[in-house]
Amino acid sequence: MILMKDIVRDDQEGTVLRDYAAKVSFPLTEEEQQLAKDLMEYLEISQDEELAEKYGLRAGVGLAAPQVNVSKQMAAVLVPSDDEEDDTPIFKDVIINPVIISESVQMGALTEGEGCLSVDRDIAGYVPRHDRITLKYQDVQGETHKVRLKHYPAIVCQHEIDHLHGVLFYDHINKDNPFEAPEGTVFFG
Ligand SMILES: O=C(O)C[C@@H](Cc1ccccc1)[C@H](O)SCc1ccccc1
């Protein structure tokens, strides 16, 4: 299983965190299938308070392969339900070779800014992202999916896809005015 010690940090030398990750070919190798399972397992365990404490995991809703120093275009996303009546996750899949094929002009951002499992410090500021996206990706079976996402799931997937391109959330924060956001930005969270 993946532990915090396996997650590379932005202040570490010699990691792939800032590289543009390689596309994944199908069928997946045994190792790639195991990686996909391990990435999703991390999110599941990290979102269980007792287990997260037992294993010392920071909660996560996404985890990309470059964060465990594997430069491949693969990321697990697990956005939990926000409906007390129904615990079906809003979005749960391992997205492979993801491409954003369309995006809203309107931007969205988390009111509290963003964090990252690969960044051990709080960095204040708005991270403007597209509020709505159409995402195309392959799942572990190689099946192609096209999904439309908005608000929080869209933010999470853009955060994870950034990891596959060597981009970190604070790269998007306006250096002169961290709490500046484009006109019409939707804030939530
Ligand atoms: O480092 C990662 O990629 C995982 C991030 C993803 C993320 C951060 C901010 C905004 C969108 C996605 C972690 O999930 S950060 C910790 C976290 C945990 C639960 C809910 C929100 C953020």
Ligand code: NI
């Ligand atoms: Ni991150």
